[in-house]
Amino acid sequence: MDLKTEITKTVFETYVPAAKMPERNTSVFERLEASFQTAYFMMVRNLVSPEFETAIDNNANLKSLAIPLVCIDGFVRTCRTLDLVLTATGFGIVSTESTAPASKSRVDALIEELSIQELDLIDEMIQELIKVDGWGQTEQAKNNIPTFFYRPQQLKTLCGKVLTTQAWQFAKGCAVTASALLCNEISNEYMDELLEKLRTGSTNNADIIIIDKSLRFMADFISNYEQTKGCPNEAMLRQIVHQLESYRDSYPTYCSSKLYASRHAERYKNKKEDPTFFFM
Incomplete structure (x- = not known):
């Protein structure tokens, strides 16, 4: 993507209206051009994958999302070093000794x-990249979809919480713990398969049932983490296991797992001639 062509002052101010300046004043935009390059590089390295960089230009939906992302990320990365001042039209750069920078609280709120x-x-x-053949096998896909609870809006829709960057970071940490607890119930093998299917958009109806039940468990775990001190809702875990055990034909990976074999291992039966009896 040619940033100089795609991201003009007008385009940038469309996506970051707080930085809008009079037409002839290009001070903010010009000081951000290098930051746009950094933002684009980080987007490709951490999200899109260098292997699939061409998909940005070849996919209109991806491109329409990449441009505002680069504009916003470029501004967020740099705005604290710009000595911003709040003006009638938005945030400008301090240009006189008599003008003071905007307060930290205002800049923090904007960021x-x-x-x-x-x-x-x-x-x-991510939703668009999932549709790109092969992206689901990249490290970027694994890093951006590490658990079922990977979409920020899930914090609002499933947990009923206000989405803030701090709340999202906390939720992601809890989600990793909740995912480990789920592995103990659905098996590592089936968890790996489900995550791969999520990343490639290939889940079937049986998978979706387990993912939905798991998401409800994860949302409960995150919402009540501080009150329960990280204790899981055992009843919700039992419901997930009940689904797997009741419809085994629909979950072949679970049924071929070590966890399933352990759950269904035949217990030793004492015989009359045994010199010692074992009570289990």
């Missing part, structure tokens, strides 16, 4: 607002 927009744009890009 938080834009960071939430970034999270939503990244989420939308």
Whole structure:
């Protein structure tokens, strides 16, 4: 993607209206051009994957998301070093000794607002990348979909919490713990398969049932983490196991797992001639 062609002052100010300046004043935009390059590089390295960089230009939906993401991320990365001042039209750069920079709280609020927009744009890009053949096998796919609970909006829709960057970071940490607990119930093998199917958009109806039940468990775990001190809802875990055990033909990977073999191992039966009896 040719950034100089795609990201003009007008385009940038469309996605970051707080930085809008009079037409002839290009001070903010010009000081951000190098930051746009960094933002684009990080987007490709951490999200898209260098292997699939061409997909940005070849996929109109991806490109329409990548441009605002680069604009916003470029601004967020740099705005603290710009000596911003709040003007009638937005945030400009301090240009006289008599003008004081905007307060830290105002800049923090702006950064938080834009960071939430970034999270939503990244989420939308992930949904598009899932449709790109091969992306689901990349390290970027694994890093961006590490658990079932990988979409920021899940914090609102499933947990009923306000989405903030801090709350999202906390939720992601809890989700990793919850995912480990789920592995103990559905098996490592089936968890790996489900995550790969999520990353490639190939889940079937039986998978979706387990993912939905697992997401409800994860949302409960995250929502009540501080009150329960990280104790899981055992009843919700039993419901997931009950689904797997009741419809075994629909879950062949689970049924061929070490966990399944352990659960269904035949217990030793004492015989009359045994010199010692074992009670289990």
